Amino acid sequence: MTDLTATPDGAAVGSKSGSLFERGARTRRRHAAERRFRMIGLAAVIFAILALVGLLGSILSNGLSSFRQTYVVLDVYLDPAKLDKTGDRDPAELQKLTTFSYAPLLKTAMETLIEEKGISVDGASSKDVDAIISKEAAATLRHFVLANPSSIGETVKFDLLASGRIDGYYKGRVTMETAELDRNVSPQQLMLADELKAAGALTTRFNLSFFTAPDASDTRPEAAGLGVAILGSIYMMLVVLVLSLPIAVAASIYLEEFAPKNRLTDIIEVNISNLAAVPSIVFGILGLAVFINFAGLPQSAPIVGGLVLTLMTLPTIIIATRAALKAVPPSIREAALGVGASKMQATFHHVLPLAVPGILTGTIIGLAQALGETAPLLLIGMVAFVREFPAAPPGGFFDPASALPVQVYNWTQRGDPAFVERASGAIIVLLVFLVIMNGLAIVLRRRFERRW
Amino acid sequence: MNMLTEAAVERKLDTMDEQPAIKMRGENVTVHYGDTQALFDVNLDVPEKQVIALIGPSGCGKSTFLRCLNRMNDTIDICRVGGKITLDDENIYDPRIDVVELRARVGMVFQKPNPFPKSIFENVAYGPRIHGLASAKSDLDGIVETSLQKAGLWNEVKDRLHAPGTGLSGGQQQRLCIARAIAVSPEVILMDEPCSALDPIATAKIEELIDELRENYTIVIVTHSMQQAARVSQRTAMFHLGNLVEEGPTDKMFTNPEEKRTQDYITGRFG
Numbered sequence: 001m002t003d004l005t006a007t008p009d010g011a012a013v014g015s016k017s018g019s020l021f022e023r024g025a026r027t028r029r030r031h032a033a034e035r036r037f038r039m040i041g042l043a044a045v046i047f048a049i050l051a052l053v054g055l056l057g058s059i060l061s062n063g064l065s066s067f068r069q070t071y072v073v074l075d076v077y078l079d080p081a082k083l084d085k086t087g088d089r090d091p092a093e094l095q096k097l098t099t100f101s102y103a104p105l106l107k108t109a110m111e112t113l114i115e116e117k118g119i120s121v122d123g124a125s126s127k128d129v130d131a132i133i134s135k136e137a138a139a140t141l142r143h144f145v146l147a148n149p150s151s152i153g154e155t156v157k158f159d160l161l162a163s164g165r166i167d168g169y170y171k172g173r174v175t176m177e178t179a180e181l182d183r184n185v186s187p188q189q190l191m192l193a194d195e196l197k198a199a200g201a202l203t204t205r206f207n208l209s210f211f212t213a214p215d216a217s218d219t220r221p222e223a224a225g226l227g228v229a230i231l232g233s234i235y236m237m238l239v240v241l242v243l244s245l246p247i248a249v250a251a252s253i254y255l256e257e258f259a260p261k262n263r264l265t266d267i268i269e270v271n272i273s274n275l276a277a278v279p280s281i282v283f284g285i286l287g288l289a290v291f292i293n294f295a296g297l298p299q300s301a302p303i304v305g306g307l308v309l310t311l312m313t314l315p316t317i318i319i320a321t322r323a324a325l326k327a328v329p330p331s332i333r334e335a336a337l338g339v340g341a342s343k344m345q346a347t348f349h350h351v352l353p354l355a356v357p358g359i360l361t362g363t364i365i366g367l368a369q370a371l372g373e374t375a376p377l378l379l380i381g382m383v384a385f386v387r388e389f390p391a392a393p394p395g396g397f398f399d400p401a402s403a404l405p406v407q408v409y410n411w412t413q414r415g416d417p418a419f420v421e422r423a424s425g426a427i428i429v430l431l432v433f434l435v436i437m438n439g440l441a442i443v444l445r446r447r448f449e450r451r452w
Numbered sequence: 453m454n455m456l457t458e459a460a461v462e463r464k465l466d467t468m469d470e471q472p473a474i475k476m477r478g479e480n481v482t483v484h485y486g487d488t489q490a491l492f493d494v495n496l497d498v499p500e501k502q503v504i505a506l507i508g509p510s511g512c513g514k515s516t517f518l519r520c521l522n523r524m525n526d527t528i529d530i531c532r533v534g535g536k537i538t539l540d541d542e543n544i545y546d547p548r549i550d551v552v553e554l555r556a557r558v559g560m561v562f563q564k565p566n567p568f569p570k571s572i573f574e575n576v577a578y579g580p581r582i583h584g585l586a587s588a589k590s591d592l593d594g595i596v597e598t599s600l601q602k603a604g605l606w607n608e609v610k611d612r613l614h615a616p617g618t619g620l621s622g623g624q625q626q627r628l629c630i631a632r633a634i635a636v637s638p639e640v641i642l643m644d645e646p647c648s649a650l651d652p653i654a655t656a657k658i659e660e661l662i663d664e665l666r667e668n669y670t671i672v673i674v675t676h677s678m679q680q681a682a683r684v685s686q687r688t689a690m691f692h693l694g695n696l697v698e699e700g701p702t703d704k705m706f707t708n709p710e711e712k713r714t715q716d717y718i719t720g721r722f723g
Contacts, residue, residue, distance in 0.1 A: 337524065340636055349578070
């Protein structure tokens with residue numbers, strides 16, 4: 001009997017004799033408090049959504065254009081007199097020719113194109129005309145010739161990169177007014193580009209090479225791609241997955257199921273949680289000291305990046321795995337032990353399978369965190385300018401490579417405004433990877449989740 | 453206060469005539485959880501192929517004693533067991549004893565039905581499989597079928613052996629757990645309040661089952677229900693505050709207990 005209910009005459013204390021339709025002052029105050037709280041919560045949510053929309057909006061508006069690129073469609077006569085004077089197509093001889101020897105071919109091809117289409121050059125110098133095409137174009141030709149020596153002497157149709165400023169003109173980054181002030185581009189060039197476009201020799205289309213090409217130098221933003229960075233990131237994630245998942249799961253199972261609960265395991269537990277909060281750059285310094293200076297592993301290599309990120313990811317996965325193991329009801333363990341299973345059988349046959357969804361989710365979240373990590377990679381030299389693709393695994397783990405977030409950082413440091421677009425584009429790629437990984441975590445969780 | 457039917461009394465009297473062998477014996481059993489002592493010098497014999505009920509108010513140590521009998525208390529870090537418990541005159545707390553072997557001989561059914569989140573078949577087959585009791589698939593099928601039959605569940609589940617065990621009703625789940633325990637051919641089955649989560653009809657089925665199982669197994673059952681103790685057991689032990697108050701034939705305990713505390717408890721004056 002609570003003292004609220006019984007009074008001498010049987011009526012409840014605090015009961016009001018008025019109508020239920022009238023609200024008392026107390027009720028009104030309670031309702032007001034509830035309304036206030038709801039408003040505050042709603043405001044917080046709206047603010048968060050607006051911030052997110054703003055962030056995504058700015059990245060998308062800056063970066064989406066990097067997925068399109070302007071190309072000059074050019075028929076180039078691969079002149080044997082310039083490329084292969086001996087005429088024997090000797091690969092060693094061809095290899096010796098630098099891109100410098102290919103530049104005149106482009107010049108000739110451009111002149112032919114303008115003449116054929118009857119385009120008025122209108123004040124643009126011949127240097128201006130050449131500068132429509134990216135400096136990367138000569139390298140493209142050289143690659144093609146080295147791969148197909150038999151094509152020498154033929155006329156081949158190429159889609160060659162337009163220079164960064166011309167590309168920027170079609171993406172709204174460069175205008176006639178800014179071109180007046182720009183040393184790298186003149187309004188005459190832009191007008192010429194418009195003429196070429198009208199003649200069908202200039203197109204803007206999907207930029208596949210953004211995903212496949214390696215990084216390019218400061219003066220060739222149009223050629224810069226994410227190929228090496230994506231491959232480097234994938235290599236690192238492989239290293240992280242292969243190392244951190246078994247180590248973390250083994251450690252968690254031992255700590256959760258087998259280790260005696262004493263002071264030592266308490267200390268270990270607290271320190272694992274602390275490790276998860278250590279700033280990532282500290283792991284970078286550790287990696288530099290241990291893996292590069294002490295163990296002598298190569299700089300800029302995905303293996304070192306992967307090792308450092310493994311150290312960083314371990315606590316995350318251990319914490320997630322332990323939580324998943326803890327969430328398995330003890331009755332399952334008792335049931336297994338009760339029919340005479342050993343502790344290990346109980347753990348591996350019954351507890352672990354039930355913890356798998358939680359472990360997978362934790363692992364993927366940990367990997368996603370590692371994928372976006374920049375600071376420790378800067379310290380182990382992954383910020384270096386890498387144009388060569390790393391080889392196939394396992395050798396490739398020791399070749400220099402870049403990583404997606406580091407590539408973003410790298411591009412934001414460069415002078416040419418075209419790199420801002422590239423950096424935003426790289427962020428979009430990174431975000432897409434993260435969304436895919438988190439989506440995978442949700443799918444796996446749904447798929448494997450079992451009730452008991 | 454006597455709930456026994458005439459037939460039940462007769463049956464009990466029958467069983468009392470012969471002196472059954474002692475299957476398990478506790479001598480001066482003490483249990484500590486950290487600094488708290490939960491059991492004080494308990495001496496209790498478990499007769500073979502009979503049902504002994506452990507009764508007493510909550511926290512009296514009856515479940516603790518039960519869990520000592522197959523060393524389930526080992527899983528609790530802070531638990532220390534003293535004294536001696538024997539199974540067929542072998543001390544089960546001897547360091548040379550392997551708990552896995554012990555638990556294969558002393559099976560357990562828990563308070564809350566706890567089937568594995570696997571199929572009905574897998575639930576029953578798990579024990580025989582890890583103990584290597586079946587060499588061929590057909591042997592295993594046979595064990596599963598007999599176990600389910602003995603647990604009185606076969607007819608209800610024979611068409612859906614591969615449906616999840618967790619999809620059964622509470623009473624069926626508990627019978628599945630009994631089948632799982634039987635499947636490893638134990639000699640003793642410990643039951644920790646097996647009916648406390650079940651409705652009266654499911655309870656009646658389990659009690660009937662316990663009565664049948666008595667033919668082949670020694671059963672120790674912890675229960676909060678006086679009526680249940682009276683219905684299913686031949687002997688009853690009354691615990692209070694970690695002490696064994698009294699132990700004797702069930703009908704005597706319920707009609708003519710020696711201790712006042714037992715009398716008070718079974719008549720509902722405390723507990």
